[in-house]
Amino acid sequence: MKENFKIIFCIGVVFLSSFLVLGLFLDAYSQGLLTSERNIISIGGIVDQNPKQVTLDVLQNILGDTKIDDVNINSLGFRGDEFEKNKPDNTFRIFLLGGSQIFGTGATSDNTTIPGYLQKYFDRNEESFAIEVINAGLKGIDSRKELLLLQNMILDFRPDLVIVYDGLNDLRAGNSSTDILDNWNSMCELGQKNNFDVMITLQPIAGFGKKSLTEEELRYVQNGKDFKNNSLIESFAHYEIYANSLNKLQNCSNKLDLRYIFDNELESIYIDEAHVSDKGNSIVAESLVSHISSSIPNTLILNQTVYNDNQKLDSDVFSEFEYVVETIFLNFEKKLLKTPFFIYETEILSQDSTQLDKITVKTESKFNKNNEIFIIIEIYHSQNESPNEKTIKIKTMSETNDSLIHNVTYLMTISKNGSELFTNYFFAEDELLIQVYHNDDKNIKISGERKYELDALIMKAEVPITISGSFFEQGNTYEFDISLRTIHNPENYIFLNGFHAEITP
Structure with missing residues (x-):
């Protein structure tokens, strides 16, 4: 008995030591x-x-479905719960626009992000109308992409106030102060022309304020790099010019420099060179509340906002982007009016010794830059796979020249019999391949390597994207709702929505 106890004790010590190492x-x-x-x-x-x-990704892969970050992505690709496209009556709608700092990298839940804390504050106040705070932060985007997001997506949701939280991603990319000022002014101009307020804020970065940094925070400053692998702190003077640009805004009176927001904090706030802890998020949110009170009316006039739906940005602002036709905004609906075109390749595949029971679905086409785009979804079982394994192949095609479109970022929602299973971003240089492992687990688990931008899963041969759980069961209908966020180039952001397909295995 004692020997057994010693063996168990030794195994436990080795196990715990391994996790410590x-x-x-x-x-x-x-x-x-x-x-x-x-x-x-x-x-x-x-x-x-x-x-x-x-590090977080590694821990999540080891521990499975952990609660390191409680992150919910809605069908529009934003962090948080679903919200109505049509703003409800008697509602004041606030969007927070920014990169991963607004998205909430490092936050322990959706409620402890900056937008989450703002929502909790307004929920405590007994206003005669509802105040809705929406997290529109996307990992890796800078002011140029925020402008595109505002113009081509958020504008359609009828915001009353847009808070722009900028600095790090523009600085790391080496964007000039002239460029960032132009982007800010363009967002402010959109607010003026469409009757909503815009507030521009410059975010805090470790070492760029006057906070007494802890030993850990000092290491973050020393190790912080820009996108060219240069020391980020060397851009200190450049960030000062960004701050001076706040005073040159032509179309916004509401602006806030948050570089010194943590100066009175003695404990660690930063978890790297720019992301902060839950406490840091709460401090920023509290500061925002005190500065946006003037933008929130004492009484809300119903349907007071009038939007110019025909307005587009001047083409010389972003000559590389041609904005999609106005009907794109109708593409947010989960069901399209047209019936998807299904191709069941039974006869052809009976001659194919490598792919069995293959189903191919082609979505209807959408237009971007006079280019007609459609998506093909293939689901098949390879001969070398077990009966419970399938492969999903997704490729984006140009109908115009019948060619494959490269460097595509997908925002994809998959539903089963009308109930959403998951929403996630995926990125592929060419074709997107996802391995499906069917089992009896009702919890769908997705794993794979992620890129920083949009936190998208990357298709890589050495680290495949996998989906496991009770998935693709016979007799059930699976719906694919897909939006495109990049094509041709990982930096070429678009907002092309409404690709829909249904598959019944």
Whole structure:
């Protein structure tokens, strides 16, 4: 009996020691101590990722469905619960626009992001109308992409106030102060012409304010890098010029410099060079509340906002983007009026020895830059796969020249019999391949490597994207609702929505 106890005790010690060593390794790795490139990791020469996020991804893969980050992505690709496209009556709608700091990288839940804390504050107040706070933060976007997001998507949701939280991603990309000022002024002009307020804020970055930094925060400053792997702190003077640009805004009177917001905090606030803890998010939210009170009316006039639906940005602002036709905004509906075109390739595939029971679905086409685009979804079982394995292949095609479109970021929602299973971003240089492992687990689990921008799962041969659980069961109808966020180039953001398909295995 004693021998058995000793064996169990030794196994327990080894097990716990292993996790301790793993934790120390990941902590050192996330601080850049074990990498030559410190806080920036190149993935296939395409994207950059912060090791802090890599660490979270590793832990999530090891521990499975963990609660390290309680993140919910709605069908529009934003963090948080679903919200109505048509703003309800007697509602004041606030959008927060920014990168991962607004999205809430490092926050322990949706409620402890900056938008989450704002919503909790307004929920406590007994107003005669509802105040709705929507998190429109997307990982990796800068002021140029925020402008596109505002113009081509958020404008259609009839905001009353848009808070822009900028700085880090423009700085890391080396964007000039002239460019960021032009983007800010364009967003403010949109607000003026469409009767909503815009507030421009400059975010805090470790070492760019006057906070007494802890030893850990000092390491973040030393290891912080821009997208060219130069030391981020070397851009201190450039960030000062960004701050001066706030005073040059022509179409916004509401602006806020938050570089010094943490100066009185003695404990650690930063979890890397720019992302902050829940406490940091709450401090920022509290500061925002005191500055936006003038934008919130004492009484709300129903349907007071009149929008110019025909307005588009002047083409010389972003010559590389041709905005989609106005009917794109109708594409947010989950069901399209046209019936998807189904192709069941039974006869052809009976001659194919490698792919069995293949179903191919073609969505209807959408237009972008006079280019007609459609998506093909294939689901098949390969001969070398087990009976419970299937492969999903998704490719985006140009109807105009019958060619494959590369560097596509998908926002994809998959539903089963009308009930949503999951929404996630996916990125593929060419065809997107997803391995499906069917089992009796009702919880659908998705795994794979993620890129920093939009937190999209990346299709890589060495780390495949996998979906496991009770998925693709016979006799059930599965709906694919897909939007495109990039095509041709990972930096070429578009907002092309409404691709729909249904499959019944």
